[in-house]
Amino acid sequence: MEQVRRLGMVVAIDGPAGSGKSSASRGVAERLRLRYLDTGAMYRAMTWWMLQHDVDLGDAEEIASHAWEPKIRVGTDPTGPTITLDGEDVSGPIRSREVTNAVSAVSAVPLIRQVLVEQQQDVIDDGAIVVEGRDIGTVVAPHAEVKIFLTADPVERARRRTSEGLAGEAVSADANQAEMARRDLFDSTKGAFAQALDAVVVDTTELSLDEVIDQICRLTVSRARIEPEEYA
Ligand SMILES: Nc1ncnc2c1ncn2[C@@H]1O[C@H](COP(=O)(O)OP(=O)(O)O)[C@@H](O)[C@H]1O
Numbered sequence: 423m424e425q426v427r428r429l430g431m432v433v434a435i436d437g438p439a440g441s442g443k444s445s446a447s448r449g450v451a452e453r454l455r456l457r458y459l460d461t462g463a464m465y466r467a468m469t470w471w472m473l474q475h476d477v478d479l480g481d482a483e484e485i486a487s488h489a490w491e492p493k494i495r496v497g498t499d500p501t502g503p504t505i506t507l508d509g510e511d512v513s514g515p516i517r518s519r520e521v522t523n524a525v526s527a528v529s530a531v532p533l534i535r536q537v538l539v540e541q542q543q544d545v546i547d548d549g550a551i552v553v554e555g556r557d558i559g560t561v562v563a564p565h566a567e568v569k570i571f572l573t574a575d576p577v578e579r580a581r582r583r584t585s586e587g588l589a590g591e592a593v594s595a596d597a598n599q600a601e602m603a604r605r606d607l608f609d610s611t612k613g614a615f616a617q618a619l620d621a622v623v624v625d626t627t628e629l630s631l632d633e634v635i636d637q638i639c640r641l642t643v644s645r646a647r648i649e650p651e652e653y654a
């Protein structure tokens with residue numbers, strides 16, 4: 423397993439909302455002792471900044487004009503990922519419904535994507551990392567040694583999101599499913615979401631989180647040309 427880190431392998435995990443990207447990516451990174459990067463958190467932090475500064479999210483030019491202002495820093499320890507915005511911890515507010523509802527409008531702006539993709543590529547530069555998002559296998563890290571596209575039935579994805587039960591934000595499974603469908607559609611039509619042709623598709627609907635992590639670890643280890651017996 424140590425070899426995966428020594429080789430500086432990059433594992434790209436893309437997929438729609440609630441497919442299990444964050445949990446699977448963190449699990450894989452912990453097991454293979456790799457770093458972890460949540461690119462969705464960066465788009466969310468960017469969106470939180472726009473909301474805090476009363477930027478008109480209906481105006482793409484106005485959003486773009488602020489693209490360089492927010493200072494976003496991410497920590498890559500999978501056991502405790504961190505994110506700060508202008509020096510402040512924003513791990514709570516970026517998960518709010520307000521941000522979830524607004525993030526697609528911000529991530530659709532090309533200059534926002536350019537700025538964040540550059541920052542993500544800087545973090546990835548040294549390799550040995552699991553990166554999750556929507557365009558990792560296609561745009562951010564097209565040379566990743568392992569590309570996974572996670573899917574799950576929309577009803578199951580909404581059920582999972584609902585059972586997370588964000589504090590103070592009781593939302594029904596139906597409302598979550600509608601919100602996720604709207605965001606997935608918006609993200610894909612605005613170019614924020616793409617499946618790499620060479621990605622391995624893992625449908626997680628019927629799989630436990632542990633089984634998903636195991637499948638991705640096994641694939642990664644096989645790409646590192648480690649004998650399967652060494653990975654037990
Ligand atoms: N295979 C799985 N089986 C059951 N629940 C899962 C599975 N994968 C993830 N979950 C749960 O579903 C929720 C959403 O997962 P998450 O990793 O946040 O998805 P994403 O990052 O794709 O939005 C979390 O509460 C997580 O614990």
Ligand SMILES: Nc1ccn([C@@H]2O[C@H](COP(=O)(O)OP(=O)(O)O)[C@@H](O)[C@H]2O)c(=O)n1
Nearest residue numbers: 439440461462465525526529555556557614
């Ligand atoms: N690589 C990425 C990651 C996220 N995003 C945007 O950020 C939003 C939030 O991403 P996320 O990964 O936190 O969302 P969930 O899958 O957790 O719901 C997405 O809906 C996209 O609009 C993106 O455009 N590109």
